Amino acid sequence: MSEQPASDPPPPLLYSMREEWKDVQPLDQSDLTNPLVPIFYPPEYKDAMDYFRGIVAKGEKSQRVLELTEHIIRMNPAHYTVWQYRYDTLLELEAPLDKELALMDELALTNMKFYQVWHHRKLLLLKYAQPAAELSFISKVLAVDSKNYHTWAYRQWLLAHFDQEDLWSLELPSVELLLQEDVRNNSAWHHRFFVVFDSGVREGDEDREQVLRREINFTKQKIAIAPNNLSAWNYLRGILDRVEVKYATLKDFVVPYTTPREERPVVEEEVLDLDNPRPSSSASLPCALAIEFLADICLEEGDTTKAAELFTSLAEEHDTMRKRYWDYRVKECLGTQSTRT
Template identity: 25%
Template sequence: MHGIKRTRLTPQAAEAKKLKEQGKIEAYLALEQDVLGRKRRKEYTTEFLDQTTKLLDLNPEFYTIWNFRRNILLGLFPSLSPEEVVSHLTTDLRLTTSYLLVHPKVYWIWNHRKWCLESVPSGPGETVKWKEEFWKGELKLVEKMLDADSRNFHAWDYRRYVLSSLPTQRPLSDELKYTQSKIESNFSNFSAWHCRTKTLLAIWEKEGTGEEEIRRAKDEEFELVTQALWTDPNDQSGWLYHRWLIGSAPPLEVLQREIKNIQDLYEAEPDSKWCINALAHYTLLLSRNQTTNDEDQIRLKEEARRLYQRLEEVDGDRKERYRDMAERCL
């Protein structure tokens, strides 16, 4: 790093460092061999649970050890009281929290956390309270994780899981507001845009929303995504959401309006590959509209072909793909 003076190790110090690292490797391999041996022998005791903790501390991506840990717990649970089971699960939730702070995108840690929540004892009285407290804590945790990295798709996926599992369901409108806040703080948040599509579809399905109401809702979404496209036309996230809003069979006036808007952006950003790509795709879509006459279809296809040829120049790494797309326009 700049500004930091490098120090050269003496031969003796270099050798000492090498031996220390070699010692760590040997200790890790010995621990791994010990734990895997116990796994093969199906030794499911509290002592061996501690051994899995030591190994996971060193390598939390070792999914085989997570499986072994769950088998140990499942072997212990039948002889434990509900309170003791909850105590073990709480310990593992704390353990995974500490790992996620350092490794927020390791699937196996999130997966073990789900297992813990789904293993909370069922029944009346105190267990109901336990479940409610666990799920409330999960929502707070995942929101902190997304505050730290709003584009962590593992956290977004886990958030959807938590919301679907809450004992008392939150209004879908709250989730819509949440995704908007994340999008407005960073338009390049693909996961937030994706979550927004899922939330809107869920709202429309739940409320039995009619086509006209959906169209009005989409018009508002077009306004939101247009801000993103003009802010950073070279980011893919907004363009993918825009294409989702357009769909495969959009109303003619909507398609024409959006093509006009993108043409305005293209004039301002003539080298934006995503802008050109969208314009070519929507122009072809317009040529296939049932109300388009034969002469206009030919003109629109030729226009789309020219746009794909332009993409060959702008995005040379994918020119063969664009050449193929241009040929399909004929």
């Protein structure tokens, strides 16, 4: 992953030169003389792997196996066989899992893009069952990389698996903070959906009508700040689809985003309409995502001509990269699309 800092201690003595490993017969990975795609392993890595294979052949599960597997994992955190054997050894030895978790804290921060680091953590939590401290650890990782996929998936697993109200209760404020920092953080938007709509009903969220209003208003405000934001529009569509509310209920909100700025005389009362915040003064208009949304409203209302017109404006002018798709939507409006299965 990264260069070794100069202050690192020298690599440990090879296992083949250590008295306390004399009883293990090191094993080569292969007896093929001519394999394809050989990797030029650094000597330290090859030596450790040879002894690991020797240990597996013996079936030994001991303290020194924990040292050996940690050594290999630090060199190659993607080695799932080594992780598997380490986990078996931890269980066999009934090793203290809090100590293992502390090690994972360190490894997750330096190797956050590896599946195994997060999965091992999950295995520990399943045994250890103390999720309370996890959320603050997760925040630490997200402060380094606010979109790390594994971290988010782990956070959501933790919430779903333990399903404790005190864990859930801090999630919405945490998402709001992240979206305040970066309204384009799609991971945070997804987490909001996960918390509010996808995992049952939270304490205080029992009035679903009120929750829907809250979420729609929240999203409108975020769209007003930065209209050309796929994440926010996807969230808006997502919640309307989920609760089966028509897009047309948002027509008044959407229209001002679909026209160029100069065509839009600013009327004072409109600016004060809190239910329908207008685009910020620096927004780039018209917004393709809003035109698409309005076209879908027209389809709901049965106005296929107007919908086709809007899709055509996307194809020809406002979103030419997706011309093929908008043309397809136009054909769909006009009923000339071939039959669907």
